[in-house]
Structures are given as structure tokens and as C-alpha cells.
Amino acid sequence: AQSVTQLDSHVSVSEGTPVLLRCNYSSSYSPSLFWYVQHPNKGLQLLLKYTSAATLVKGINGFEAEFKKSETSFHLTKPSAHMSDAAEYFCVVSDPFATSGTYKYIFGTGTRLKVLA
Amino acid sequence: EAQVTQNPRYLITVTGKKLTVTCSQNMNHEYMSWYRQDPGLGLRQIYYSMNVEVTDKGDVPEGYKVSRKEKRNFPLILESPSPNQTSLYFCASSNRGQGGNEQFFGPGTRLTVL
Numbered sequence: 001a002q003s004v005t006q007l008d009s010h011v012s013v014s015e016g017t018p019v020l021l022r023c024n025y026s027s028s029y030s031p032s033l034f035w036y037v038q039h040p041n042k043g044l045q046l047l048l049k050y051t052s053a054a055t056l057v058k059g060i061n062g063f064e065a066e067f068k069k070s071e072t073s074f075h076l077t078k079p080s081a082h083m084s085d086a087a088e089y090f091c092v093v094s095d096p097f098a099t100s101g102t103y104k105y106i107f108g109t110g111t112r113l114k115v116l117a
Numbered sequence: 118e119a120q121v122t123q124n125p126r127y128l129i130t131v132t133g134k135k136l137t138v139t140c141s142q143n144m145n146h147e148y149m150s151w152y153r154q155d156p157g158l159g160l161r162q163i164y165y166s167m168n169v170e171v172t173d174k175g176d177v178p179e180g181y182k183v184s185r186k187e188k189r190n191f192p193l194i195l196e197s198p199s200p201n202q203t204s205l206y207f208c209a210s211s212n213r214g215q216g217g218n219e220q221f222f223g224p225g226t227r228l229t230v231l
Contacts, residue, residue, distance in 0.1 A: 107159040
């Protein structure tokens with residue numbers, strides 16, 4: 001079965017320092033992977049996605065992620081944190097059902113990023 | 118503006134009183150889905166629909182119903198709500214349900230069942 005593990009439920013960084021949010025996945029198929037961000041009392045916004053093209057994916061607001069098949073990881077990084085990055089981040093794997101052609105999206109449990117002034 | 122809308126945004130109800138949360142998208146997406154979000158559990162899929170009249174269970178379908186009579190609408194029905202259905206609900210849509218396609222999310226509906 002497909003699954004996603006976000007290794008840290010909370011991460012705190014100082015403004016201007018690098019951000020690393022870790023995600024490991026399990027998939028029997030060639031996965032598509034996504035990172036979404038949820039600001040307080042807001043909906044979910046796509047940061048970036050990997051769909052079997054370049055393994056280093058650039059997203060919005062300076063975020064990027066690298067797909068590493070050998071490590072089954074898709075960690076999210078940003079060189080310099082900003083106060084506005086404080087939010088909850090979700091790693092998502094798409095779960096293709098090859099026989100039916102339908103897809104499910106499986107979410108990690110989320111990482112709450114705190115940015116300290 | 119391309120968007121997914123949900124109504125109501127907030128709802129407080131009592132156990133057993135049937136309710137419907139509406140979801141509508143204006144992007145002509147085939148795939149629509151409902152999720153619930155609970156602290157520490159992320160988002161869990163309740164039901165999804167690949168197209169009109171085609172629906173399927175997600176990971177937590179018990180106590181919920183859906184219908185897809187029109188492409189743009191995907192209502193979530195709670196026939197007899199219980200307190201364990203108190204949660205934040207999100208509707209989402211995407212093209213053709215293919216795994217590489219981004220889902221667009223509605224603003225969420227916060228439901229409290231007393």
C-alpha cells in the first residue's frame with residue numbers, strides 16, 4: 001500500500017536560515033508527489049509537484065524539492081526562511097490504481113513550520 | 118476566477134440531523150474529492166468521483182454519502198451526523214484524476230456536531 005511519512009510534526013527555524021521539511025513515501029508505482037501549504041485558517045495551496053520529469057523541482061516562494069528514488073524521499077527546502085512561511089506543510093503522493101485507472105491522493109500528517117524573528 | 122466553492126463555511130448542528138455540504142467548481146474538472154482534516158492526522162479522503170455518476174470510497178467513507186449528478190457539483194451528505202464527524206472538510210477538484218495533476222481545494226467547511 002502507498003503511504004507518506006512526514007518525519008517531523010513541528011520544525012522551528014530562525015528567519016533567514018534554511019528550511020528543511022522531510023518526507024518519505026512508499027509506492028509500488030511511479031509516483032507523483034506534491035507539497036501543499038496551509039496558512040492558518042486558510043485552504044491548501046500547491047507549492048510544487050514532481051511528475052517523473054526533472055528530479056529537482058522548483059516551486060513558488062523560493063521552495064524546491066528533490067525526488068530521490070533510491071531513498072524514497074521528497075524533502076522540501078528553502079534557502080532562507082521568511083516570517084510569512086510560517087504554516088503547515090503537507091507532502092502528498094498520488095496512488096495510481098493501475099487496473100481501474102483511478103487515482104487516490106494520500107496525504108502525510110503535516111509539518112508545522114514556525115519561523116522565529 | 119477559477120475556483121472551488123463550498124457552503125456553508127461553518128456549521129454547528131446536533132446529532133442525527135441530516136445535513137449537506139455543497140461543493141462546486143468552475144474549471145470543468147472531471148475529478149472531485151472530499152477530505153476531512155483532523156489534528157495530527159493530515160487530510161483523509163472520504164469519497165471521490167472520476168466523473169458524472171461515478172463515485173468511489175476513499176479511506177474514511179463511513180457515515181457519509183455523495184452524489185455526482187452534474188460535473189460541477191459534488192455534495193457531501195451526512196444522513197445522521199455524530200460527534201466523531203466534527204472536523205474540517207475540504208472539497209477538491211482536478212483534471213481526469215490522473216496522479217500528476219494538481220488538485221484545487223475549496224476554502225473548507227468547519228463542522229461541529231453536538
